[in-house]
Amino acid sequence: MGLKVQSISELDPALVLAAQDQLSQLIQEKYPEVELTRGVIHDIVTFLHAISGGVCQTEVNRVLDSRSLLAINSNPLLADPELVDHVLSNYLIERKIGTRARGNITIVVQGTATMVLSADSLYTANGLNFRTNVPITARPPGTVISDPNERVLELRGDGTCEFSVPATAELVGETANVRINTKFTPSPPPPRFVTAFSANDFIGGTATESNTELASRMEDGIPAKVVSGPLNISALIRSQPVFADMKNVSIIGYGDAEMARDQHWIFPISGGGRIDIYCQMDALPKTTTIKKLARLIEKRTSDSIWQLAVQRDDAPGFYEVSAVRRLVDPTDTAGLEVIYDSRGWDISDDAWKPDIANALEAAYTRYQTSIIRFVDSLTPVGDLTTGMEQEFNLAILTQPFIGDLQEFLGSIGHRSLMSDILVKSAVPCFVSINCDIIKDATESAPDLDQIRTAIADRVNNLNFPGVLYASQITDVIHNFLFGTQAVGPLDMHGLIRRPDGQTTVIRDGAVLSLPNPPSTLITHRTTIFVLYPEDIGLNVVNRSN
């Protein structure tokens, strides 16, 4: 809503009436002989003036609603965005402008013949539209290419080939940051089309900040941007453009139950001087794909066990290795089974080292390392020799920028001289939700993709809530229902990947609460809910009666 009234039909009748009453009174005082009940002067003079006065008063009210922090905070939805921008610029806060998510789509086609895909082709995933960025020519396997818009078709071993194309979401917003291996549907399908899926996580999609969000960020503009109190540290982080889109942060220090690093003395009492920062850098964790060399450590009857090391710089702050695939395997296959994940830490090369005493304290930090073992049940065992090495593709789930943020806060220019600081990915509780949507047989079904996207958006932006209520989910679903449609009972399921490597399962139909033992670092100040749209099961059923 701009400051200017765009149509007189949007005027508040009470304002028009007030303007007419005011003018009538002024005229009556000056010219008592003029008749101001219904008549020519009433209809042609005072009433038309009242409309004009209503326009002016509406615009004045809009300015008043936006002129100060008091007015903005009392009702951010009414405030004019341009004026809000001006007011908050006094506190060095700028509105974030929304951006479109970008990524690559892998397209699987029949045969190996050359195929051409035009630019601006439409693909849909999770109910959202994406367009290919450039025209892509996919050549037969073995072709030598030089043009950046050419690809070589890669054989998948089943008579099909795949190639990838860059694509961008049509709408701005983080809901278009779809996960790796999300299915895409082309419209219309290209020739020889078999299937399409995201080759990696789509990233970069951010929403334009609303007045409410902008005003709530004001406290990041006022405090001194230094490593000190929580507000100061949050302001310091968000003042850096690369970290400005950080979703949520929780800062643990002296006196907090979750702080164990300040007890590294003879007596188990807190001495202070330690800061743990739990970050949710994006609405959803991101998948990093890397190649790693693995060593064959055991040959079994029909399969083999391999081992590799994830170093601290491979995916700083990672949660888990979500998939291991042979180099020849397409990325939409399930991958090999990970059977062992042992965490450690590595601070040996750093000039400044944070105080880390065990793997629990190092978990989800940029210093974390891991030994991974997995079972290769696809490669024939007869071709293998124990001790041999081979490269595998690893998909690793992590929060982005954890390593960069640790480097920034631990650097000599920003580090507090009285404490050390350790940045961690927020502890994840991976949520899945199932429920029925009940409707009459004569009613059409609601848009389930939109509902899933909206639910995930709500849950992933709860900011270290500690509990997830079923009513928060049904509240979102109801926005998409119509007629006699209703929401059935919810089943909420949470899988917490604890910093000690164990998993804890929580399940409830009404309130999903974190178990809250500070010793395992799972509390409302360390843990976030993570919900992917594809982990939401919605089942539309017709009412039986």
Add this chain to the structure above:
Amino acid sequence: MTTAIDYLNRRFDVLAFRGAQPRGDVLLAQTLFDNNTGGEVCTGVQKLAQRWVIEFLTIRGSMPYHMSTRGSDFLLWLRQGRIRTEFDVRAYFNFAAQQVKTNLINEETATMHPEDRFQQARLIKLLLAQDTLELFTEIISLAGDTRQVILPIAIAPINLSV
């Protein structure tokens, strides 16, 4: 007989229906001024009659904001084809006149001159022709003064043949 001096210090409105004569039926001009004369003002029962006519002929809801409840439904009913016989005209006129009365009285105050205040409107006579409806109405002020107004209203031609 009243003279102009009786209307000194009375409230006036601009005259919108001009050309009235003391006696006889005259077709009034709906204009605020013409080439020969400037605008005129009216007061007393003539002003009241003008108020009533404007209110009666305003379709309720056609004016926005706080004026949306002003006017009457007579012309709307006419357009909707509800009014087909002389009996209909009388019935719907009475409904509409009551709506007008409510609106006019609501905006009046006790300090207004009784001649400016509304008491009653009566349908004296009506003519229903093929394409015209003429309403002969009498407006009566609270002071008892009357003013007759003829409202010629164009209607959709109807086929009177069987």
